[in-house]
Amino acid sequence: MIALIIGILTSLIITLVGTPLLIRIVHKLNYGQYIRQDGPKSHQVKRGTPTLGGVVIVLAVVLGWCASALYRFCTTGARPTWAAILALFSMVSMGVLGFIDDFAKVRKKQNEGLTVGGKFFGQVVFATIFAVLALIVPTRSGFPVAQAGMSFIEKPFLSFEFAGRIVAIILFVIWVNFLMAAWTNAVNLTDGLDGLCAGSSMIAFVGYAIIAMWQMYHLKGQAHSGFTYAVSDPLDLGIIACCAAVACLGFLWYNCNPASIFMGDTGSLALGGLFAALSIITHTEFLAMIIGGLFVVETLSDVIQVGYFKATHKRVFKMAPIHHHFELCGWSESKVVVRFWIIELMFVITGLIIFYGNWVGLSGLWHH
Template sequence: MIAVLSAGAVAMLVSLLGTPLFIRFLVKREYGQFIRQDGPTAHFTKRGTPTMGGVVIIAATVIGYAVANLVAGRPPNVSGLLLLFLMVGLGVIGFADDFTKISRQRSLGLSPLWKMIGQGAIGVTFAVLVLQFPNERYRTPASTEISFTRDISALDLAFLGAGVGLILFVLWANFLITAWSNAVNLTDGLDGLATGVSMLVFGAYVVVAVWQSNQSCQVLSQVAPRCYEVRDPRDLSIIAAAIVGACFGFLWWNASPAKIFMGDTGSLALGGALAGLSILTRTEVLAAIIGGLFVLIVMSDVIQIGWFKLTGKRVFKMAPLHHHFELMGWGEVTIVIRFWIIAALFVCVGLGIFYAEWVVG
């Protein structure tokens, strides 16, 4: 538990103290955000606000994880390293997207094709590697079974053989990575919204991973009732805590009126980390409940686009959902706080389901 607390505290300090330094660096080089012309007019005042703040979140997370392992006197485990690979890798893609926007002075970054290629390369590599590296109990970081609060043996993607299972798992994992990356990216539309929601969701995963660590089949016994077959829950809890700390420190500067935006650098990295945690903790479906606010915002975008193509009419004044409420006259801070409350309710429901499954067993 000391390692978990150390990771959160160190990441928070790095983010809290490092963000203003990064802001000065970005301002000096005039690396500011460009605002979409079809968005709410109130956002035009945000033009020029430094972006790419996700660099600080990623750096703080990595440093927090490294220090926590030093404090615990243990080397990092493969699950933690693979999760960081996914987070940092997608962060690099997001950074390239943000830098393209700045260098070309437009609100659009990388082309969809290049963005897809970059995300696909990182996602496929991650998906293949998490099925490798078995420990002494022959447990790999992930499995080909689709999971809810744990693996569901009846939903094994390898039912037609290992080769087919690998292909199906790579597709499934990349669907989750793409979905969660886009979900956090769409949510990052108001000052502090995505950062605050991420704090709540990753905080839930600290609880999940710590519980799995205490109830691990590797610690208790393979025959212990309802133990969890998660390879390295300790490392996962440390990284989740580091992300919470990093977001906590960043929120100080990202809250309205934001002094810096996380940009695609941060949103893609956080979305990738959430997808990776859901896969490695074997809670792929449960993540959709814990991160329910992210899901709502994605669905609002899907509904808006789908309904407009079918009927030529719009369901919402504007999508994603938070912009709809902006155009209804809600204040930005009001929307953000109310969405945080909704996100917290989803987190509570998700954690309740996770614990209830263990109790009922």
């Protein structure tokens, strides 16, 4: 518990202290955000607002976990786990892609950074590295970091192992690439209003912190009653999720309307990569669609808008993603953001109820 508190405090302090420092640096370098011309006209006043805020979020999560890991090593001799390293690798690698994209935008002084092909290539490389290592690296827990299959909660409802080891790894790499691309883009689409992405991500990571901690207290092979989980090092995952939540909370102090800084693709891609990694390592890839329900809704609204427009040359929403639709309906930006936070909270609560209900049901079968 002390290790968790150390990680939380470290991440929060780094975010609260580091963000204003970054704002000053970005101001001096004149690295301001360039606003899309086809967006709501009210957003044009945000042009020039400092961006690259995701750098602080990523540093806060990494250093928060490092402080926690250092305390555990000094007190118990526990060394860093592969589950933690790969979750952080997913976050940092996607954050690097986002940073390159953000940096290209501010250097070119336009709202276009990396090409779609360049970003896709980077995501494929990093996601493939994550997927392969997650299956093959040895762990002290005895459980692999990830399992080659698709899971709602814990055990795969579709295992890739039926096709043989090599084919299973290939199928898993494809699956992980899809998840990484889906979640990074979903979180990125949500980052369109002041505080929307930071607040929603904070709520989602609290959900995953609870799931990981529950798995830690009901880990297979330990003296706990009821159903147990064959998950690799959930304590580290819980600490990382908590660090991510408080990093978003600290960043929100400066990112709430009117924002003093934007997280940029650096932050949104990093948070999306971490969310995807947590879903994979905790064996909850499909439950994640409920835990991160707001991100799913935002993405579906964009897909529906584009698909329907191509088919009929008409629009379903006044503007996509859907948060812009409600802005154009007359809602203030702050009202949209707070109500969307509430919606995401309801998604997380629903996901946690399903997660707990699954445990109760399986515990009953386990006792019988």
